[in-house]
Amino acid sequence: MEQALAADDARLQKRAELSIRVTKLADLAYDDQRGQCDWESVTRDMGMPLIECLRLFDPSLSTFSVRSLPNITDWLANDLSTLKSLVSEQFGAITADEWPLVGIYMNVEQADCFMAHT
Numbered sequence: 001m002e003q004a005l006a007a008d009d010a011r012l013q014k015r016a017e018l019s020i021r022v023t024k025l026a027d028l029a030y031d032d033q034r035g036q037c038d039w040e041s042v043t044r045d046m047g048m049p050l051i052e053c054l055r056l057f058d059p060s061l062s063t064f065s066v067r068s069l070p071n072i073t074d075w076l077a078n079d080l081s082t083l084k085s086l087v088s089e090q091f092g093a094i095t096a097d098e099w100p101l102v103g104i105y106m107n108v109e110q111a112d113c114f115m116a117h118t
Contacts, residue, residue, distance in 0.1 A: 068112060
């Protein structure tokens with residue numbers, strides 16, 4: 001029993017360390033002009049898939065703020081194209097649990113991403 005608890009603690013500690021690392025790399029890869037992170041460089045530096053990096057990212061530790069784009073007219077054409085490509089290429093049939101990951105990638109409130117995608 002103690003071994004199982006120790007293994008769980010070690011796994012949680014490793015995940016916390018990875019989360020901090022992903023978040024720090026995302027902060028370094030953040031582009032102020034675009035208002036987005038270069039997630040491709042984060043995934044390359046971490047050596048893990050995009051979805052896993054998005055899951056590990058901790059917004060509470062990040063230095064950049066999430067954008068609010070509630071109206072479709074607030075979105076740039078390039079951002080809309082990126083949003084649609086991301087959803088189709090990375091998620092396919094997206095579920096409600098995955099919209100927060102889309103929001104993290106786009107650095108936009110998840111509800112705004114959902115509304116812009118539909």
